[in-house]
Amino acid sequence: MLAPTAMLITIIVVAVALVSVMIIKPSITVTRGGKILAFVSIFIFPAFSETMGFNEHMERSKKTEFCTSCHVMQDYGKSLLIDDPSHIPAAHFQNNRVPRDQACYTCHTDYTMFSGAKAKLRGLNHVYAQYFGQIPDKIELYKPYNNRECLHCHGGARNFEEGATHTLEEGRLELIKSNQLSCMSTGCHDACHTVKDLGSKTFRTGIPATVDSTGSESAQPAKEEK
């Protein structure tokens, strides 16, 4: 267990113990010490626990295993292990181009102001759909994938700026940068989360099980492909 989580749990346990004293013997508030104890146990500790707990849940929701813990997302998580260098999510995940423990969040959060909060609100909507709504047969993005998210890392990189395909025609690079030509256009980097074909794919083994909902971490990290 992570140290901050353990610390937070300890604080909550202490807070519950202090509040229990207030519940059992509220008459101690007649003394000055009792008043301070009441203030600390009913306001300071709980308010701190709420703030820290909220932050902890926010951080936890960025984890790959968090996203793939829902049944509908498990195939998408599995697609990160496809043994095919042209499959964009798998190539990014297996080559550490994105942090493995935050693979989904890294690519599927807009790099704009309040994007994190928007992603969380959408996540709440997904949880609602999971239990009370209708899960669509085909999972689609809310809007076409923006090149901005790719360029957050690849923009300015030599293999992007000088890539033969990117500079094949004059002005193509500008079209890509301005999102007028999608990186995922047909014939370019269009192999993304092809979950329909998972049955015919082979999968890379020996990768940390961050995409495994069982939480097992027995596997060793894959080595960087050359």
Add this chain to the structure above:
Amino acid sequence: MTAQPTKLERRLRRSGLLVAIGLIAELISLLWNHPTAFLLFLGVGVLLTTTGILFYFYSLVSANEPSREAGSPRTQDL
């Protein structure tokens, strides 16, 4: 013979109960690694804890209101 709890004490006890239940819900949500845990944290933990805190403050500000009940002299002490 045990003295009857004053109105303030009863309110403190209620607010303490709300906070305690809320904190336990938060604790469970932190130990449960699932997306639903966030709903438990927000929908039960934060809701009950915040209600308990607000009720605690209400108890304090209304402590000096004249008590309608007889035999609660300790209210004046607070």
